[in-house]
Amino acid sequence: MLQPMPSVNGELLAVSSEDWIARDREVVSPAIYRYTEIAFARGEGVFLYDFEGRRYYDMAAGIATMNVGHCHPRVVNAIADQARTLIHAAAHVGYMAPYVEMAETLRSLLPPSLDRGKALLVNSGSEAVESAIKLARAVTGRSMVLAFIDGFHGRPMGALAATGSSSGYRRHLAGLLTGVEHVPYPNCGRCAFGHGPRTPDQCCGQWRNFIQLTLDKLVHPDDLAAILVEPIAGEGGYLIPPDDFLPTLRAICDRTGALLIADEVQTGLGRTGKWFAVEHSGVVPDIVAMGKAIGGGLPLGAIVARAELMDQWWPGAHGSTFGGNPVACRAGLETIAIIREEGLMDNAVRVGRRLMQHFQAARAHLPIIGDVRGRGLMVAVDLVDEGGQPLATDRLKQVIKLLGKRGVVVTKCGPSALRLAPALILTEAQADEVATLILDALAELS
Template sequence: MNSMTDLNTQTNDALMARRAAALPRGVGQSHGVFAVRAENAEIWDVEGRRWIDFCAGIAVVNTGHRHPRVMAAVRDQLDRFTHTCFQVVAYESYVRLAERLNALAPGRTPKKTFFMNTGAEAVENAIKVARAYTGRGGVIAFNGAFHGRTMMTLALTGKVDPYKKGFGPFPGEIFHAPFPDPLHGVTVDDALHGIELIFKNDIDPNRVAAIVVEPVQGEGGYLPAPADFLQRLRALCDRHGIVLIVDEVQTGAARCGSFFAVEHAGIEPDVITLAKGLGGGMTLSAVIGKAAVMDAAVPGGLGSTYAGHPVAVAAALAVLDVIEEEKLAERAARLGETCRARFEALRARFSCIADVRGLGAMTAVEFCHDGDPKKPARDVAEALKAEAAKRGLLLLNCGSYGNTLRLMLPLTIQDAVLDEGFAILEAALAAVAGDR
C-alpha cells in the first residue's frame, strides 16, 4: 500500500484490523475512521465519506484544517530548509515568533519565550523553570487536571483512568487540591481551603515552587475557573513566593474569546504554556513567562533537538496572522454563545442534561441520570457520540466520569456546516436520550 490510490481502496474496518495487529492497545482511538483529506471543519475518510469535525484534532486546528495562509507558510519554509536545530544554527523566525508571543502575553512585566514540541513538554519545562527560579521542589495542581503524558505531567494530572493507570510511581512532592465545580458543590473557598490544607498537612508553602492551573479544565470536564479563583490564586502565590503557571495548552490561541483564556480574569501569570492551536496542525509548543523567571535556568538547560521546528514556527506565525486578521477570538466568543444557547434549549427537553457551561468556543454538556448531577451518565454521553458518528458528526467526551460532551469546533467553521452539525447532534440526542 504505497499510494493514495491504494489507500482509497481500503475500508475503515480493514484499516482498524491492521491497526490492532500493528499498534499496542494503549494507543486509543475515539472513532474508527481513517482520514485521507480535510478542509476547514470537514474530513473525508478512506471510503469517501464526509464527516463534520467538532473535535478539531482536540482543539488543535483552531484555524481549521489546512488554512490557506498556514499551508502557504509551510510550503514556503519547506523550500528554504526543514531543520538545523535552533541551538546549533538559529533562524530569525523563531525569534520573531517569540517576540510576538511576548507582546501578546498579559501584563506589563517584560516576557521571554522558548519553544518545545508538545504541550506536555511545555508544562514539564515550565516546572523546570519554576524550580530553577525558586530553588524549591514542590508543585500543586488540581483534581481533574490534565497536563500531559510524561512522568512529571502525569504526576500533575488529576485523573487516574486511563492516563495514570499502571504507570506509577510518579515524581514526588506533587499535590492536588480541589478545583471549583459549582454543579457538584465545590466552591472557590473550598478549592483555596484545599491548598491551605496542603500547606498545613503536606508541605510548607516555602517549599512550593509552583501552582499549575488550567483556566478551563480540559479532560476534567470543560470546567471554567471562576475569575475570582484565579485572582485569589495570584494573590496566594504572591504571598508565598510561588510561581503561578497557567496551562493554556487547550485554552489558548483564541479558543476562549481572547488570545489567552486567563485574560478574562485580569491577572498576569508568571509562566504560560501554549501548544495545540498555536501550530495550526504543526507540532509546536511554547513556554512564555516573566523575563526574570525565565532567565533562571542556566545556558543549555532548556531546549530540544526538534523544538521550535522551522516549519512549525512558520505555521505558527501564519496562525497569529489569521487569528488577528479574521478576528477569531471574537468569533470564538460568538460560537460559544451560539452553542450554549442551543444546548440550553435542549436542556429544557432532556432531563439527562445536568449542566451546560463553557468559555468562548469551549462548550461542555454534562449528562446525568434521573435529573440528578450526582448520578453521572457516561452511557448517555457515549451513546450520543456513537449515534452522532453514525450520522456523520465527530464528537469527543471528557470529565472524571466520561459523562461530559465537549465541543472543540474549528473557529473558522462555516455557519452552514455548524448548523448542519448541530442538526445531527440534536437528532442523535433525541435518538439516544428520549425522555431521560
C-alpha cells in the same frame, strides 16, 4: 474527493476506511483509545472526510489544535514555503528565524510584563508543562508544586504527576515525579465538598480553605515552587472556575514567593475569545505553558516567562532537538495571523454562544442534557441518565460513537460531557446544523 489508492510496487494496499482500520489494529498499540471508528482521508475547513468521501463535522479539531480549520490555504502555503527553505537545523546548533519570530509573536500576545518575557519552544503541551515546572524549580530553588484534582497537564511521567483528572491515567504508574500535591479545582457542578450542583457564582469557596490546609499541613510555603493551573479545566470537564479563583492563586503566589504557571495548552490561542484565557481574569501568571494550536496543526509547545525568571536559566539547562522546528513555527505564525485578520476570537464568542443556546434550549425537552457550560468555542454538554445522575462514561463513549455515525466527530471531557471544540472558523449556520445533528441523535437516545 477520494484519495488516490495507496500501493507498493503497483500492488494495492488498502482502499477503504475499513481496510485502514484493520491494518491499524494489526500494527498500532491498543494503548490509544479511539473515540470514533472513522479513518480520516482528508480535512477541509471544519470538515473531515473518510476514505469513502463521507463528510463529518469536526467538533474535535484535532483535540483543539486546528483553530483555523483543516488545510487552510495560507497555512499550507506557509508550511510548503518553509519546507522548501529550511526544514530543521536545531536551536542548539544555531539560530533559526522562525523560532525567533515565534518567540516575538507569542510574547506580544500576552499581558503586560509577560509581553517583555522570553520564550522557549518545545514539541508538545506536556513538554511545555514539564519545562515550566523545571524553570520554576530552578529559579526558586524549591521543589513543591501545587496542582489540581480535575486538572490535566499531559501523560508523560512528569506532566502526568500533575494531571489529576482521572486515576485511569496513572494506573500501574506509581513512582511519578515527586513533589506534586493536589487540591480540588472548583468544580461547582460536582462539588468535591458535597455542596451539590451550583453555578460558579454560587461556589462554596471550600477550595480556598483546602489550599490553606495543604499549606499548613503538607507543603510548607517556603518549599512551594509553583502553583500549576488551567484557567478553565479542559480535559477535566470544561470547568469554569469562580471569578476569585485565579486572583486568589495569584495572591498566594505573591505571599509565598511561588510562581503561578498557567497551563494554556487547550484554552490558548483565541479559543475562549481572548488570546489566552487568563485575560478574562486580569491575572498575570509568571509562566505560561502553551501547545496544541500554536503549531497550526504541527507539533509545537512553548513556555513564555517573565524575562528576569528566564534569564536565571543557564545555557544547557533545557532544550530539545526538534523544539521550535521552523516548519511548525511558520504554520503557527500563519495561524496567529489568520486568527487576528479574520476576527476569529470574536467569531468564537458569537458562535460559541449560539452553540450553547441550542443545547440550553433543548434541555426543556431532552432530559439527557444535564449541564451546558463553556466559554467561546470551548463548550461542554454534560449528559445525565434516566435518574438524573451523570451518564456513565461507557455510555457517553457509545453516544460519541453514534455521533460519529451521524456525521459528527466529538470527544469527551470530564466523566460525562460531550466536548465541543471546533475550529474557530465555524459559522453560525454550521453551528445550527451541527447542533441539530447532535440533538437529533440525543433525542433518539432519550
